[in-house]
Amino acid sequence: MGSRSRNKLIVSILKNLLAWSAALMILVPVALIILTAFKGSSESLTMSLGLPKEWNWSNFATVIEKGKLVRSFLNSLLYAGCSTLLTVFLASMAAYVFSRRRSKGMGAIYMYIVLGMVIPVNYVTLTKIMQVTRLNNTWYGIILLYTAMQLPFSVFLIYGFVSKIPTELDEAAILDGCSPIQLYLRVIFPMLKSAVITSGVLCFLNTWNEFIMPLYFLHSSEKWPMTLAVYNFFGQYEMSWNLICADVILTCLPVVVLYIACQKYIVGGQTEGAVKG
Amino acid sequence: MNKAKTYPWYFAAGAILIYTLFSVVPGLIGIGYSFTDWSAYTKELHFVGLDNFISVFSGKGDYLHYITNTLLFTLVTTVCKTVLGLLFAVALSEGIKFKNFHRGVMYLPSVLPILVTGLTFTSILNPKIGFLNTFLRAIGLDGLAQRWLVDPKIAFGSVMAVDIWRGVGYIMTMLIVGILAIPRVYYEAVAVDGANAWQRFRYVTLPMLRQTLAVTIVLNVIYGLKVFDMVYALTNGGPGHRTEVMYTAVFKMMSKGLYAEGTTISSIMFIFMAFAGFFMVKILTKNEVVE
Numbered sequence: 001m002g003s004r005s006r007n008k009l010i011v012s013i014l015k016n017l018l019a020w021s022a023a024l025m026i027l028v029p030v031a032l033i034i035l036t037a038f039k040g041s042s043e044s045l046t047m048s049l050g051l052p053k054e055w056n057w058s059n060f061a062t063v064i065e066k067g068k069l070v071r072s073f074l075n076s077l078l079y080a081g082c083s084t085l086l087t088v089f090l091a092s093m094a095a096y097v098f099s100r101r102r103s104k105g106m107g108a109i110y111m112y113i114v115l116g117m118v119i120p121v122n123y124v125t126l127t128k129i130m131q132v133t134r135l136n137n138t139w140y141g142i143i144l145l146y147t148a149m150q151l152p153f154s155v156f157l158i159y160g161f162v163s164k165i166p167t168e169l170d171e172a173a174i175l176d177g178c179s180p181i182q183l184y185l186r187v188i189f190p191m192l193k194s195a196v197i198t199s200g201v202l203c204f205l206n207t208w209n210e211f212i213m214p215l216y217f218l219h220s221s222e223k224w225p226m227t228l229a230v231y232n233f234f235g236q237y238e239m240s241w242n243l244i245c246a247d248v249i250l251t252c253l254p255v256v257v258l259y260i261a262c263q264k265y266i267v268g269g270q271t272e273g274a275v276k277g
Numbered sequence: 278m279n280k281a282k283t284y285p286w287y288f289a290a291g292a293i294l295i296y297t298l299f300s301v302v303p304g305l306i307g308i309g310y311s312f313t314d315w316s317a318y319t320k321e322l323h324f325v326g327l328d329n330f331i332s333v334f335s336g337k338g339d340y341l342h343y344i345t346n347t348l349l350f351t352l353v354t355t356v357c358k359t360v361l362g363l364l365f366a367v368a369l370s371e372g373i374k375f376k377n378f379h380r381g382v383m384y385l386p387s388v389l390p391i392l393v394t395g396l397t398f399t400s401i402l403n404p405k406i407g408f409l410n411t412f413l414r415a416i417g418l419d420g421l422a423q424r425w426l427v428d429p430k431i432a433f434g435s436v437m438a439v440d441i442w443r444g445v446g447y448i449m450t451m452l453i454v455g456i457l458a459i460p461r462v463y464y465e466a467v468a469v470d471g472a473n474a475w476q477r478f479r480y481v482t483l484p485m486l487r488q489t490l491a492v493t494i495v496l497n498v499i500y501g502l503k504v505f506d507m508v509y510a511l512t513n514g515g516p517g518h519r520t521e522v523m524y525t526a527v528f529k530m531m532s533k534g535l536y537a538e539g540t541t542i543s544s545i546m547f548i549f550m551a552f553a554g555f556f557m558v559k560i561l562t563k564n565e566v567v568e
Contacts (some may be wrong), residue, residue, distance in 0.1 A: 005555055006312075011372075011474075012372050013370045015369070015372055015373055016373060016374060018365070018369075018455065019368065019369055019373050019375075019376075019379045020379075022365060022379070022383060023378075023379055023382045025385070026382050026383060026385060026386060028380060028408075029397055029398070029401060030385070032400075032401065032408060035540075037362065043496075044406065045406060046403055046407055046411075047397075047400045047401065047402050047407075047408055048408060048411065049408070050385065068304050072474055075565065090291040090292040090295065091292055093291070093292070094288065094289035094290065094291070094292035094293070095282060096284070096288065097285070097286065097288040097289045099288065100280065100283075100284040101280055101284050103280075109289070109293065110457070111555075111558065113293065113296055114558050114561075114562060115498070115551070115554055115555065116300050116301075117499070117554075117558065117561065118499055118550055118553075118554030118557050118558055119300065119301075119304060119547060119550050119551055119554055120304075120502065120503050120543065120546045120547055120550055121300065121303065121543075121545065122303040122304050122540060122543035122547060123306075123527060123528070123539075123543065124303075124307065124310075124530075124536050124540040124543060125302075125303040125304075125306050125307040125310060125387070125528065125540055125543075126299065126303040126304075127531070128306075129298070129299070129302065129303055129306075130427065136296035144299065145299055147295055148295045148296050148298070148299035148300050149300070150399060151292050151295065151296050152296065152300075155292060156562065170283060174283060178282055180282070180285055180288075182286065183283070184288070187548050192402040194429065197423055205388060208390070209390035209391065209392075211389075211390065211391070211392045211505075211506050211509075212392075212506065215528075216495040216528075216531075226390075227387075227390050227392050227393070230390075230392070230393060230396070231392060231396070231510070234396050238497045241400055244396070244400075245306075245405070248393050248396070251390060251391060251393055252389050252390065255388050255389065255390070256385075256389075258388075259384075259385070259388040262329040263381065266432075267384065267450055267454070
């Protein structure tokens, strides 16, 4: 009995030790970024864990001005916001039809769309298409691209939820004289709330963090989102890690806030389908 | 009730149209273009047959090296993230103080922009003044201080390590959700039979996690084959082309106007993933019920 409880204690200590060392591995780089963001220029040739001599809040103002971050912030908000709304709207309607029809043909189309989670983008020919359709270097072009990239996963995610809504509801609504669009908007869509929020949050997160699309398709700096602005800023101020870190914090702040506020949806959404149930 | 009338096909039309135009069409016409000499320098296109594919697979001009690098990256990061993720998941699924704090922290890197993570690590891994080497020297481990992203021998290893740092928490989280979904009675049953901790893991946890593990592996593989941001931010393929992967190589070809080469590499990936992807998607969409 004594040795068993001692073993248990040792295992528990080891587990907690492992947990703390893993957390430290993550938190040290985070702390480096936060501390460096407040340092003066002479202390920040690189990132270190020392406390700043003075807390230079002015770094943030400098970065916002020099990096033209207000513009980029609004751009990111526009791209992520619009493509999220468009994706969620189109994906939920499509998922609804695929899930309800259950015919062979619709099943095949569902597979065709979901395959988009896997297939890689050919950026070379996509550039050609963007040029031919005159969408290259436009804000609506990038929104359509993001929508196309996010649709497959969103359709997949929402599809699973639609099948949990009983079809008796549809029948009752139709008997009451609902048109198909009314049935969808008034009956089905409200019941998909949690699925829609989940896919919306994930979509916003992914598009906010995305980097490769604007790199290929947005050439004028006034159209750049935050990620591209950070990268460009890094190229210009290579040795000013205080400014780069301030820029990094401003870029990450919205997603971290979203993460803290919507942790349930983010983790839940990303693990959906991975776990038997 | 008439299904075709109640659930009209045009509800799905918007999604199908946008997805087809921007994802599928570029892939398909890309295959067509990979049989040509398309570039920024010639006005006319010429059919060149399999020449582009032959130059990729004959090992001329490093193309094959980008593909093998991508496969190596995918293999190593997938294995490490899965093994470490599983270790942490088993350890952290119960019996931990502040468990929500730990899980929250571990998951944090997966919500940050990958580009930003990469940029941050270019400072941390700086050979002279970076945090990692400064720290190693301070605790007397000078011998371990490396020229992480500069030394051609270890640069790719460093890139993979940063990516593993970023991705373990995500895999761990998925596996924890999977572990917590295993009915307690299974553990109670083997406990009655006197199973030790390893046997509980081997005969209950592992088999019950099969589907979750399959999904995480598929997600890791998809991510690995498409990796761009991380490599671009850390090394941009350097030193030389030591850390070049397919997508960074395509980006460079594109900037140089070598469209045919770029589209050929993309098409090889597209064809491979369209077939392999079918099975991956089957795994992702399978939602079998236990019991």
